[in-house]
């Protein structure tokens with residue numbers, strides 16, 4: 400894609416959050432009740448767009464938290480560049496504007512035969528179709544010593560909330576000249592560029608507040624998302640701060656010791672003043688407990704409707720699902736929420752499911768006026784797998800001007816406002 404074409408493309412998707420990826424279907428009389436588990440980017444979008452597709456469908460959204468805290472943009476909170484409160488999202492609009500029954504509780508059981516779900520407080524909900532969007536869970540035990548106690552010393556901050564604030568406090572308390580370590584996970588995981596955007600944001604803070612400090616990324620992988628663009632940005636802004644160690648160069652952390660603030664790779668041990676461990680991941684616990692996962696730890700689905708290939712009438716979207724070539728991102732979850740809502744509305748009305756298209760853009764802000772992105776449009780191939788549309792999207796050009804980088808940082812922020820509005824309001 401030429402730079403100009405790409406710029407226009409980004410402008411369109413950054414500004415409008417692709418309402419077009421939701422195939423509108425004819426309004427029809429409703430026969431159904433849909434329960435949605437998980438009010439994140441995937442679940443909230445699916446619930447809202449189901450009601451937009453057919454206001455006769457009864458939709459119940461069950462979410463364990465009373466408000467949503469967005470992971471997108473949480474790295475800017477770590478840098479002190481954004482207030483934490485700007486990540487907080489209310490569920491009010493979903494109920495008042497869209498007529499969704501929002502229930503705050505934790506789903507503990509799904510019975511795909513009786514077609515009901517149960518919450519920890521003993522509530523029971525019947526469904527005709529169920530949409531499950533529980534996000535990810537960690538593979539506890541994959542890194543020796545990293546357990547529920549260790550997260551209070553070496554925060555993951557991979558679920559935005561108290562962990563984000565803890566990591567920020569630790570960075571503030573660290574003295575100038577300290578060492579920050581980020582332990583980056585193996586694929587697949589939530590937000591492929593996230594650890595590297597985080598490194599950039601933390602380095603920005605260090606550069607301006609604690610310039611003698613260093614940041615070490617110990618990676619499980621040899622390659623990462625937007626690598627060329629990140630490395631270019633790091634060389635420009637943080638040449639003496641960030642060091643990245645690839646998995647094959649002994650970057651894989653297999654053990655941590657919180658008491659001595661040490662992490663261990665195969666051959667070395669590294670001590671840090673602040674250590675951010677992002678562990679290996681799998682589908683959220685309720686998906687695993689309900690038997691919706693395969694041996695990969697993720698949920699196989701029919702990629703046209705997101706209906707589970709294991710349990711009928713149960714759809715899985717967002718990070719927990721296996722969605723072909725789509726990454727695990729908020730934007731992907733939002734796009735899948737729309738596709739799934741349209742499919743579920745069609746199925747409940749006895750209509751044919753329309754041919755879907757899907758979209759994703761992942762922005763990363765390396766410095767306040769320096770943004771980069773990767774974008775793609777997706778379709779189903781002949782085998783029913785989600786694949787990228789050739790020639791659509793692409794990476795920010797390596798030779799972009801400072802003005803273009805500044806525009807991309809601006810688009811990142813407008814994308815955030817738009818996706819929150821599109822998913823939750």
Ligand SMILES: Cc1cc2nc3c(=O)[nH]c(=O)nc-3n(C[C@H](O)[C@H](O)[C@H](O)COP(=O)(O)OP(=O)(O)OC[C@H]3O[C@@H](n4cnc5c(N)ncnc54)[C@H](O)[C@@H]3O)c2cc1C
Nearest residue numbers: 437439440441463470471506534590717718728729730732
């Ligand atoms: C640091 C960071 C930065 C990121 N930046 C970006 C970005 O810039 N752009 C982007 O597109 N993506 C970004 N992401 C990724 C994005 O956050 C996820 O991909 C997205 O949130 C996935 O949506 P989801 O609906 O699958 O899951 P989630 O948003 O995680 O939502 C899952 C919801 O389900 C609820 N839940 C789980 N189990 C239960 C249960 N048993 N009962 C009731 N409720 C339950 C949870 O409380 C949660 O609210 C980032 C992630 C991180 C960590």
